[in-house]
Amino acid sequence: MAARGWIEVSDAYCKGCELCISACPQEVMELDMTRLTPKGYHPAHTFKEGCTGCAICALVCPDAAITVYREMTKVAAEAVV
Amino acid sequence: MTIAPNNLVYDRPEAFTDMPTHYCPGCTHGVAHRLIAEVLDEMKVIDRTIGVAPVGCSVFAYNYFDTDFVEAPHGRAPAMATGIKRVLPDRIVFTYQGDGDLASIGMGEIVHAAARGENLTVIFINNANYGMTGGQMAPTTLPGMKTTSSPDGRDVETQGYPIRMAEMLSTLEGVGYCVRRSLHDPKNIRLAKKAIRTAFETQWRGLGFSMVELLSTCPTNWGMTPVNSLKFVEEHMVPAYPLGDYKITDPIKQIKV
Amino acid sequence: MSRELWKGNEAIAEAAVRAGLEAYFGYPITPQTEILEYLSRRMPKLGRAFLQAESELGAINMVYGAACTGARVMSSSSSPGVSLMMEGLSYIAGTEVPAVLVNVMRGGPGLGNIAPAQGDYNQAVHGGGHGDYPRIVLAPASVQEAIDLMALSFDLAEKYRMITMLILDGSVGQMMEPAEMPEMRSPNRKKFDWATDGALNRDRRVLSSIYLDPLAEEQTNFRLMQRWKEVMANEVRYKEYFLEDAEIVIVGFGTAGRVSLSAVRAARERGIKVGLLRPVTVSPFPYEVLDRLTGQARTFLVVEMNTGQMLEDVRLAVRGRVPVAFYGRTGGVVPFPDEILDEIQRINTEPVSAEADPRQSWLDRMTAIKA
Numbered sequence: 001m002a003a004r005g006w007i008e009v010s011d012a013y014c015k016g017c018e019l020c021i022s023a024c025p026q027e028v029m030e031l032d033m034t035r036l037t038p039k040g041y042h043p044a045h046t047f048k049e050g051c052t053g054c055a056i057c058a059l060v061c062p063d064a065a066i067t068v069y070r071e072m073t074k075v076a077a078e079a080v081v
Numbered sequence: 082m083t084i085a086p087n088n089l090v091y092d093r094p095e096a097f098t099d100m101p102t103h104y105c106p107g108c109t110h111g112v113a114h115r116l117i118a119e120v121l122d123e124m125k126v127i128d129r130t131i132g133v134a135p136v137g138c139s140v141f142a143y144n145y146f147d148t149d150f151v152e153a154p155h156g157r158a159p160a161m162a163t164g165i166k167r168v169l170p171d172r173i174v175f176t177y178q179g180d181g182d183l184a185s186i187g188m189g190e191i192v193h194a195a196a197r198g199e200n201l202t203v204i205f206i207n208n209a210n211y212g213m214t215g216g217q218m219a220p221t222t223l224p225g226m227k228t229t230s231s232p233d234g235r236d237v238e239t240q241g242y243p244i245r246m247a248e249m250l251s252t253l254e255g256v257g258y259c260v261r262r263s264l265h266d267p268k269n270i271r272l273a274k275k276a277i278r279t280a281f282e283t284q285w286r287g288l289g290f291s292m293v294e295l296l297s298t299c300p301t302n303w304g305m306t307p308v309n310s311l312k313f314v315e316e317h318m319v320p321a322y323p324l325g326d327y328k329i330t331d332p333i334k335q336i337k338v
Numbered sequence: 339m340s341r342e343l344w345k346g347n348e349a350i351a352e353a354a355v356r357a358g359l360e361a362y363f364g365y366p367i368t369p370q371t372e373i374l375e376y377l378s379r380r381m382p383k384l385g386r387a388f389l390q391a392e393s394e395l396g397a398i399n400m401v402y403g404a405a406c407t408g409a410r411v412m413s414s415s416s417s418p419g420v421s422l423m424m425e426g427l428s429y430i431a432g433t434e435v436p437a438v439l440v441n442v443m444r445g446g447p448g449l450g451n452i453a454p455a456q457g458d459y460n461q462a463v464h465g466g467g468h469g470d471y472p473r474i475v476l477a478p479a480s481v482q483e484a485i486d487l488m489a490l491s492f493d494l495a496e497k498y499r500m501i502t503m504l505i506l507d508g509s510v511g512q513m514m515e516p517a518e519m520p521e522m523r524s525p526n527r528k529k530f531d532w533a534t535d536g537a538l539n540r541d542r543r544v545l546s547s548i549y550l551d552p553l554a555e556e557q558t559n560f561r562l563m564q565r566w567k568e569v570m571a572n573e574v575r576y577k578e579y580f581l582e583d584a585e586i587v588i589v590g591f592g593t594a595g596r597v598s599l600s601a602v603r604a605a606r607e608r609g610i611k612v613g614l615l616r617p618v619t620v621s622p623f624p625y626e627v628l629d630r631l632t633g634q635a636r637t638f639l640v641v642e643m644n645t646g647q648m649l650e651d652v653r654l655a656v657r658g659r660v661p662v663a664f665y666g667r668t669g670g671v672v673p674f675p676d677e678i679l680d681e682i683q684r685i686n687t688e689p690v691s692a693e694a695d696p697r698q699s700w701l702d703r704m705t706a707i708k709a
Contacts, residue, residue: 005090013093017107017307023267041106056267058091062111063102064118068091069084129536133403134546143544149534151406152546154429157399160391164403164411165534167387168361172536190399193392 005053005070009044013065016041020057020066026050029057094118096127100144107307109264109297110139113206116274117177118146120281130173131165133158135187137179138212156187159194162201173284175202180219181211184244188220191250195290198255202280203292205246208299209318216302220244223321228302243321247294251327257289259328263296265314269324278338288332296322341518346481346511347372349519350440350504353488354412355380358525361387361411363400365419368452369508370442373414386525394419398426398439405435406545408533410492410525414440416508417458418449427501428467431562432547435532436495440504442511445670453670454508456592459647462505463621470559472566473501474573475621479596481515487618489520496528498569505620507593507643509672566622575618576627580606584613586682587631589652590641591617593672598641601678610686620648628655637690638662641678643671646697653696661689664696 014037021029021044028050031042044057044066053070096118104110121127130148134140136155143150153161158176166174183191183205194201210228211217217230221243225234247261258280262273273295280291296318298310305313344352351373354362362381364374374390381388387404391397397413404411415423420441430437443458445451462475474494478484487504495502534543549555577595580602581587590598595616605612615631617624631638638656640649640663649664656662665681667673691699 010093013101015106019107019307019311022308022311039101053090055091059267059270060112062104062106062108062115064093064097064111064115066091067089067093069088070090072085072087128538131407131534131536140548143546147537147542149537149542150544150546151403151534152433152544152548153402154399154425157395157402157426160396160399161403161406163389163391163396164361164363164400164405165407167363167389167400168404168407168409168411169535189392190396193396197389 003052003070005051005068007046007051007057007069008067010065010067011037011043013063014041014043015039015063016043017062018044019060019062020044023056023060025054025056026052094122096121096147098145098147102145103141104138105301107298107300107310108138109295110206112264112270113204113295113297114142114145116270116277117175117204119274120278121146121148123278124281124285126173126285129171130175131169133162133165133174133176135176135178135182137182139177139179139206140213142177156182156185157190158182159187159190159199159201159203163194163197163199166199166201170200173202173281175204175281177204177206179206179212180208180221184220184246192253195250195256195292196253198257198289200284200287201290202284204277205292205294206297207246207294207322208297210299210302212299212302216299223317245322247292247327250292255290256292256328257330258283258291258333260326261294261296261322261324263314263319263324265296265298265311275338279333279336282336282338283333286336289330294322296324341516343514344481344485344517345372345514346484346506347442348376349481349485349517350414350488350511351376351380352519353485355384356520356522357489357492358410358523359386359412360409360525360527361404362413363389363391363397363404363411364413365391365394365397365415367416367419369444369511370414370416370440372511373440394422395426398423401437402426402430402435405430405437406433406533407535408527408530412438412440414442416442416444417446417455420458420461424467427473428469428471429547430501431467431471431473432469432558433545434499434562435545436499438491438495438502438504443505443507445668451670452508454593454643454672455668455670456507456594456643456647457668458505459620459642459644462503463623471562472569473503473621474498474569474619475503475505476618477591477620478504478506478510478618479592479616481510481513482517483618484510485517485519489523494573498565500565500569505592509593570622573619574622574624574626576624577616577618579614579616581613581615581631584611584634585636586610586612586639586685587635588612588614588639588641588678588682589617589628589648590614591620591648594641594643597673597675598678600675601682604675604679605682610682612682623651623655625655628652632656632659635660637685639681639685640664640696641673642666643673644668646700649696658692661692662696663690664700666700
């Protein structure tokens with residue numbers, strides 16, 4: 001089963017350049033046209049389910065604006081305990 | 082669900098300060114900076130690193146890395162870095178330079194730092210134009226490419242041919258590691274990071290001069306969207322500046338990153 | 339330490355080593371290449387940094403880098419090479435880090451020749467790199483004085499976070515004289531609170547000469563000027579010879595001053611009341627003592643190995659109260675004492691006009707002789 005992930009895109013750093021949107025293999029990202037960052041950009045965000053936490057968005061982000069998380073699988077969680 | 086440390090896959094590098102960069106949206110200077118910061122984090126050398134900032138768009142690089150930094154006159158970063166490294170040989174000293182800084186006004190300084198085999202790391206950002214000053218022709222501008230000082234396209238008859246720095250410097254014996262990578266897609270960004278890590282490891286182990294040339298975008302001066310700029314690199318710059326390893330000495334080949 | 343025969347350039351090099359020089363970056367250029375060559379032997383043996391750079395441009399930037407780490411660092415060059423260093427000097431000044439530069443001056447402008455001259459006074463004292471920045475300039479007239487001023491150069495540079503230049507003409511660099519070296523001072527790199535030497539156990543530092551906000555840049559300029567005020571108040575140095583009752587005061591620095599001293603002695607034997615003021619710091623300039631001498635002298639005679647550069651600073655100090663005459667040899671020509679004695683005798687008998695331009699009068703006399 002595919003990993004489930006989620007991301008946080010920081011309004012302080014995101015410049016709406018869309019490189020992450022273009023790179024996301026799951027195609028779950030777009031610019032949020034309903035709001036602006038303090039600098040006046042439309043920030044990127046995930047707009048539907050499907051993020052796997054692959055972190056390719058963070059890899060291509062020129063502003064290190066994205067923090068990436070992934071849910072652990074049950075096996076990995078048990079390994080930790 | 083509470084977030085455990087194991088949930089975190091990627092976070093902003095420690096070696097970055099909090100300051101948002103001034104670079105244009107989508108400019109791969111940011112990617113290069115981020116990769117360097119990640120490498121400094123991984124090697125745990127933040128507190129023994131001194132960076133040398135150039136003149137160019139990255140003139141304010143010193144605002145973004147949480148390390149000691151000095152500001153060099155245009156083109157002189159390899160000489161300043163030499164001065165620092167010669168008196169502080171156990172520090173990590175790196176320069177970060179663009180096309181004009183390294184391949185035009187700074188040509189003398191970079192060739193000689195490389196020829197002397199200075200244990201420095203140079204990150205060379207090649208985006209085929211002079212970004213900061215508004216998009217003039219650079220030594221790396223492609224034939225036929227329009228810039229503000231070659232408005233009809235670079236005419237090789239009167240304006241000469243581009244210079245391939247990675248190839249040229251790799252002919253020098255003092256050079257330990259000299260490669261060209263690109264930042265135009267995830268696969269190449271990963272390879273670029275490995276190269277940057279190898280370059281810093283080269284310095285750390287005293288194995289000679291190291292340089293990573295990174296093909297980069299300049300969406301604003303190229304008049305393209307950031308995403309289309311990446312395509313321009315792939316379709317036009319990579320053929321003109323082939324990616325690859327131009328010099329890796331045997332001891333460096335042993336380094337696993 | 340005993341006195342030994344030392345060649346000027348080598349004495350300067352050794353004196354710098356004894357003052358704790360940690361790094362030298364230079365480039366060959368006559369008549370100072372011996373400094374580079376001497377240090378190429380000496381510095382590596384002491385485990386200190388030495389490098390022949392790719393050009394003077396490279397050298398000054400290497401100095402800049404090392405200076406940012408707080409190391410005692412210097413370069414040396416001669417006139418055309420020093421011109422190349424001007425960009426670097428401006429940056430060093432704007433970043434407020436200490437550095438020492440030795441200029442062994444030669445005939446110019448342009449490629450000129452390799453003979454001794456003092457044609458870089460203006461470059462050193464008034465101009466040079468772009469922007470407003472002060473700098474300390476010392477002018478030795480003998481091998482011993484050069485040795486003595488070397489340690490002082492580093493101390494002043496560090497004390498005021500400023501450039502200190504040691505300017506001498508080719509003859510002092512090339513001549514051999516008996517001199518005494520000071521004891522060896524081991525390099526003891528101080529922990530400056532501004533140095534970028536790797537942020538171990540402290541917050542990071544940035545050294546830059548960029549002040550994008552004009553108001554911030556203006557504050558920086560004011561800060562440099564305030565610091566210069568301190569230098570002017572505390573660091574003026576000069577030598578006085580036969581001045582107590584002098585009616586004619588010769589002003590000359592370096593070799594010009596030294597040759598003038600011989601002429602002064604000869605003139606005194608002929609009963610002429612002449613004395614010599616020899617600035618040791620040409621920057622800060624000894625305005626005060628000149629101002630005081632204006633009260634007693636009836637004429638000044640400025641002697642230089644150029645076409646009249648320090649002349650203007652003397653005229654500024656004198657403010658037209660007393661006539662100022664000028665005698666110069668340039669292009670690499672070194673004046674002999676008898677030429678200066680002739681000048682002294684001439685102005686002793688024919689009063690110098692207060693209205694005539696001293697440089698033009700001199701030029702007329704010099705070119706008339708040729709004709």
